[in-house]
Amino acid sequence: MADVAGRRKRARGTGGTVPLQTKVPAHVKERWEQLANSRAISLSVLFEELIDQLVPRTTTQETTQKEAALELTS
Numbered sequence: 001m002a003d004v005a006g007r008r009k010r011a012r013g014t015g016g017t018v019p020l021q022t023k024v025p026a027h028v029k030e031r032w033e034q035l036a037n038s039r040a041i042s043l044s045v046l047f048e049e050l051i052d053q054l055v056p057r058t059t060t061q062e063t064t065q066k067e068a069a070l071e072l073t074s
Contacts, residue, residue, distance in 0.1 A: 006040055020047075 036046045
C-alpha cells in the first residue's frame with residue numbers, strides 16, 4: 001500500500017520481490033494500518049521494522065542497504 005497518500009516510499013529497486021500474504025481479523029489490520037499511517041511508512045516497511053526488532057540482522061551490509069534505501073526516500 002505504498003500508494004497511500006502521505007506514506008514514505010522506498011527508493012526504486014529496493015523493495016521486496018516476494019509476496020507475503022496472510023489473513024488476520026479486521027481489527028488487527030486496522031491497527032496495523034493505523035500504525036503505518038502514524039509513522040508515514042508503508043505496511044511492508046512496518047513489517048520489516050518489526051522483524052528487525054525481533055530478530056536483529058546479522059550482517060552490516062544488509063543494514064547499510066536498508067538505511068541507504070530509507071535515506072533516499074526521506
